[in-house]
Amino acid sequence: xxxxxxxxxxxxxxxxxxxxxxxxxxxxxxxxxxxxxxxxxxxxxxxxxxxxxxxxxxxxxxxxxxxxxxxxxxxxxxxxxxxxxxxxxxxxxxxxxxxxxxxxxxxxxxxxxxxxxxxxxxxxxxxxxxxxxxxxxxxxxxxxxxxxxxxxxxxxxxxxxxxxxxxxxxxxxxxxxxxxxxxxxxxxxxxxxxxxxxxxxxxxxxxxxxxxxxxxxxxxxxxxxxxxxxxxxxxxxxxxxxxxxxxxxxxxxxxxxxxxxxxxxxxxxxxxxxxxxxxxxxxxxxxxxxxxxxxxxxxxxxxxxxxxxxxxxxxxxxxxxxxxxxxxxxxxxxxxxxxxxxxxxxxxxxxxxxxxxxxxxxxxxxxxxxxxxxx
Amino acid sequence: xxxxxxxxxxxxxxxxxxxxxxxxxxxxxxxxxxxxxxxxxxxxxxxxxxxxxxxxxxxxxxxxxxxxxxxxxxxxxxxxxxxxxxxxxxxxxxxxxxxxxxxxxxxxxxxxxxxxxxxxxxxxxxxxxxxxxxxxxxxxxxxxxxxxxxxxxxxxxxxxxxxxxxxxxxxxxxxxxxxxxxxxxxxxxxxxxxxxxxxxxxxxxxxxxxxxxxxxxxxxxxxxxxxxxxxxxxxxxxxxxxxxxxxxxxxxxxxxxxxxxxxxxxxxxxxxxxxxxxxxxxxxxxxxxxxxxxxxxxxxxxxxxxxxxxxxxxxxxxxxxxxxxxxxxxxxxxxxxxxxxxxxxxxxxxxxxxxxxxxxxxxxxxxxxxxxxxxxxxxxxxxxxxxxxxxxxxxxxxxxxxxxxxxxxxxxxxxxxxxxxxxxxxxxxxxxxxxxxxxxxxxxxxxxxxxxxxxxxxxxxxxxxxxxxxxxxxxxxxxxxxxxxxxxxxxxxxxxxxxxxxxxxxxxxxxxxxxxxxxxxx
Numbered sequence: 001x002x003x004x005x006x007x008x009x010x011x012x013x014x015x016x017x018x019x020x021x022x023x024x025x026x027x028x029x030x031x032x033x034x035x036x037x038x039x040x041x042x043x044x045x046x047x048x049x050x051x052x053x054x055x056x057x058x059x060x061x062x063x064x065x066x067x068x069x070x071x072x073x074x075x076x077x078x079x080x081x082x083x084x085x086x087x088x089x090x091x092x093x094x095x096x097x098x099x100x101x102x103x104x105x106x107x108x109x110x111x112x113x114x115x116x117x118x119x120x121x122x123x124x125x126x127x128x129x130x131x132x133x134x135x136x137x138x139x140x141x142x143x144x145x146x147x148x149x150x151x152x153x154x155x156x157x158x159x160x161x162x163x164x165x166x167x168x169x170x171x172x173x174x175x176x177x178x179x180x181x182x183x184x185x186x187x188x189x190x191x192x193x194x195x196x197x198x199x200x201x202x203x204x205x206x207x208x209x210x211x212x213x214x215x216x217x218x219x220x221x222x223x224x225x226x227x228x229x230x231x232x233x234x235x236x237x238x239x240x241x242x243x244x245x246x247x248x249x250x251x252x253x254x255x256x257x258x259x260x261x262x263x264x265x266x267x268x269x270x271x272x273x274x275x276x277x278x279x280x281x282x283x284x285x286x287x288x289x290x291x292x293x294x295x296x297x298x299x300x301x302x303x304x305x306x307x308x309x310x311x312x313x314x315x316x317x318x319x320x321x322x323x324x325x326x327x328x329x330x331x332x333x334x335x336x337x338x339x340x341x342x343x344x345x346x347x348x349x350x351x352x353x354x355x356x357x358x359x360x361x362x363x364x365x366x367x368x369x370x371x372x373x374x375x
Numbered sequence: 376x377x378x379x380x381x382x383x384x385x386x387x388x389x390x391x392x393x394x395x396x397x398x399x400x401x402x403x404x405x406x407x408x409x410x411x412x413x414x415x416x417x418x419x420x421x422x423x424x425x426x427x428x429x430x431x432x433x434x435x436x437x438x439x440x441x442x443x444x445x446x447x448x449x450x451x452x453x454x455x456x457x458x459x460x461x462x463x464x465x466x467x468x469x470x471x472x473x474x475x476x477x478x479x480x481x482x483x484x485x486x487x488x489x490x491x492x493x494x495x496x497x498x499x500x501x502x503x504x505x506x507x508x509x510x511x512x513x514x515x516x517x518x519x520x521x522x523x524x525x526x527x528x529x530x531x532x533x534x535x536x537x538x539x540x541x542x543x544x545x546x547x548x549x550x551x552x553x554x555x556x557x558x559x560x561x562x563x564x565x566x567x568x569x570x571x572x573x574x575x576x577x578x579x580x581x582x583x584x585x586x587x588x589x590x591x592x593x594x595x596x597x598x599x600x601x602x603x604x605x606x607x608x609x610x611x612x613x614x615x616x617x618x619x620x621x622x623x624x625x626x627x628x629x630x631x632x633x634x635x636x637x638x639x640x641x642x643x644x645x646x647x648x649x650x651x652x653x654x655x656x657x658x659x660x661x662x663x664x665x666x667x668x669x670x671x672x673x674x675x676x677x678x679x680x681x682x683x684x685x686x687x688x689x690x691x692x693x694x695x696x697x698x699x700x701x702x703x704x705x706x707x708x709x710x711x712x713x714x715x716x717x718x719x720x721x722x723x724x725x726x727x728x729x730x731x732x733x734x735x736x737x738x739x740x741x742x743x744x745x746x747x748x749x750x751x752x753x754x755x756x757x758x759x760x761x762x763x764x765x766x767x768x769x770x771x772x773x774x775x776x777x778x779x780x781x782x783x784x785x786x787x788x789x790x791x792x793x794x795x796x797x798x799x800x801x802x803x804x805x806x807x808x809x810x811x812x813x814x815x816x817x818x819x820x821x822x823x824x825x826x827x828x829x830x831x832x833x834x835x836x837x838x839x840x841x842x843x844x845x846x847x848x849x850x851x852x853x854x855x856x857x858x859x860x861x862x863x864x865x866x867x868x869x870x871x872x873x874x875x876x877x878x879x880x881x882x883x884x885x886x887x888x889x890x891x892x893x894x895x896x897x
Contacts, residue, residue, distance in 0.1 A: 218758055219750070219755050219760060221760075222745060222760050229736075229737060229738060230736070233733065233734060235732075236692065236694065236726055236747070238715030238749070239715070348789070351785065351788075354781070355780065355781055355789040
């Protein structure tokens with residue numbers, strides 16, 4: 001072990017943890033299937049069969065949405081803030097953006113940009129409430145964001161009723177649809193017609209890059225990570241932890257505001273009672289699985305989207321409810337936490353041993369020199 | 376059992392009693408470190424047996440093994456002539472081994488009797504029987520403990536006696552005291568030693584861990600020296616000097632905080648006036664603290680821990696909102712500014728608790744170099760962290776301050792305490808500070824690092840910094856300071872000249888005994 005380059009060891013450990021977690025999650029899911037008397041082999045062969053082009057498009061689209069959610073959660077995690085409220089934040093944001101864009105105050109692309117900015121602002125404000133409470137009154141952001149999720153549901157439902165337009169012959173209420181010129185065109189994929197990836201995938205990639213750059217390269221990112229690692233040390237170094245708490249929640253909320261945008265600008269074009277929910281909670285699992293790393297989150301998002309998409313035909317093909325992957329996804333959250341802790345301890349022990357060994361050889365040669373000099 | 380050549384020599388005198396504890400070939404490895412290796416100790420009944428060694432020599436590990444907190448990897452433990460294996464403190468207690476930790480484990484809001492009985496309710500109940508037993512123990516060993524007193528009203532010395540009583544109540548015949556004098560002032564130390572002599576007179580064996588050699592020589596019957604995890608010698612205190620002990624401990628000459636020619640100038644660099652830190656209820660944590668430090672001067676702050684030293688440092692660093700009064704550094708009024716502005720205006724800060732306030736343990740050394748210097752070159756340029764420059768500067772600190780590490784990319788956690796502290800000192804001396812605040816700079820570091828840190832403080836002084844030194848080590852204060860102020864209950868109660876003051880005088884001032892004039896001025 002010690003002969004290996006420490007960087008390679010670190011990489012192996014980084015990859016080892018999620019692999020361990022996924023393995024355990026699959027094993028536990030298999031156990032559940034066994035206990036329920038379901039055909040384990042057939043379930044996995046259905047899920048793990050290669051996806052068709054149509055499915056690939058669905059996976060990428062779903063992953064785009066999940067990725068933004070994961071990044072939003074990860075920003076908080078890097079500062080030890082548990083933003084459970086991404087769910088409420090993106091719904092408030094998507095509603096606000098849809099309402100504004102539906103009014104079409106600006107023409108074409110400008111209207112779309114306005115919608116995105118409104119979404120980020122709304123998400124930031126909604127998360128900022130929790131940040132402010134935490135910074136000024138010490139209210140745990142876990143509690144306040146959960147509360148704000150409930151409030152978001154009610155507020156959005158109420159506002160929707162105020163602004164809603166009802167489609168002819170349908171029970172679905174929704175905001176006024178975004179005009180055609182302000183919609184984000186998709187990127188064609190494969191040979192089949194009408195198969196398009198959300199144009200917003202470009203923005204998601206940019207967000208991932210921006211996340212990496214801001215956190216790892218800028219002073220702001222350093223302050224954020226330092227605060228996450230040790231708030232007392234950060235305070236002693238001159239960081240205002242209160243200000244960082246608010247800034248981080250605002251940033252996390254702004255990214256959370258983007259979560260609904262691929263859907264709004266790329267497929268639904270309006271916010272209605274059927275707008276997809278629950279994306280914020282998936283983001284927590286994905287951020288954990290991806291270790292808050294921009295590429296890791298992308299892999300986690302793709303995996304979750306893959307499981308969701310591939311489990312759809314389970315009911316028809318093998319007579320098992322697709323909800324079984326929800327068990328896998330849920331268990332992953334637990335196994336990920338455990339396996340990362342195990343690997344972290346193992347890694348730090350390895351590191352200590354390496355340092356001790358390096359110093360021991362240094363010291364040994366040093367004392368030899370001294371003895372020789374004496375002799 | 377293979378016996379090595381360095382088997383401890385028995386003291387010249389004939390053994391007084393039979394052996395209470397016999398350790399043979401105890402070994403314990405942690406990843407990358409050999410904490411204990413071939414430890415051999417014989418503790419006689421009715422004696423005080425001191426274990427000395429520098430920090431990190433393996434004393435604490437050894438005591439944890441004897442108290443059942445950690446199992447040894449090799450070797451045997453015999454208690455009262457019977458070989459035992461201890462896998463938990465409960466088993467150790469059942470074998471009659473008790474331990475008094477350095478940090479007391481008492482519930483403040485309970486009485487002495489309740490604290491003693493807590494967890495040992497089955498022995499004598501929780502009522503009159505228990506109370507009678509507590510009184511009996513207290514009287515027979517001269518502990519003078521009142522079972523009905525609230526622990527929160529007790530001083531440090533009394534709390535320690537309660538801890539000892541707790542151990543005796545559980546039937547201990549072997550008592551381990553881990554650095555018991557670290558929290559005491561000289562007068563309390565004498566009282567403690569009186570209590571220990573009572574214990575040994577009753578036939579108990581006391582294991583006394585310390586690195587204060589004068590104390591060890593005055594109280595112990597046998598002294599075992601531990602160095603680099605192994606017992607190097609057992610000596611008789613009557614035929615040994617502190618210097619010889621110290622040399623056994625470090626295996627070489629002992630560094631001393633020696634005084635140098637004064638470099639104090641007339642120029643005031645730190646001017647603190649009327650610094651007060653009120654609390655919502657009761658006595659302020661800092662009460663009208665006023666002092667100055669000149670260019671090239673070291674001001675030492677002496678005091679029993681918890682009398683406002685930590686608050687003083689944090690108030691100067693701007694980490695304590697609500698403090699009033701003025702703080703001027705190099706002519707610039709810093710009252711009401713943020714910690715970052717204070718750091719930028721030239722304050723270097725070696726915090727008391729390096730793990731909490733000084734380091735990001737899981738971050739690499741170069742990131743720790745950036746910490747506290749986020750707004751300054753070479754760490755950061757135009758809002759971006761300059762990893763290359765920060766790494767290079769970390770390497771400079773590693774070389775200049777002799778930080779033992781394979782390189783700047785190692786996480787801080789992997790370093791030993793002394794090397795972590797040297798890194799912090801190096802970092803805080805970067806960026807040309809005008810004021811250095813050093814809170815307990817050598818606490819918990821080995822002798823080598825201690826000497827290096829003392830040197831750095833002297834260099835800082837020579838280079839014209841103002842140094843505020845807070846320490847619980849009176850020798851360190853006397854050896855390094857140009858002036859010593861004593862802090863008591865948040866107030867400065869006396870100024871001393873380190874060239875003439877004795878530790879006993881400082882001790883009196885620290886406890887407020889015999890220093891009435893300072894008290895009356897309130």
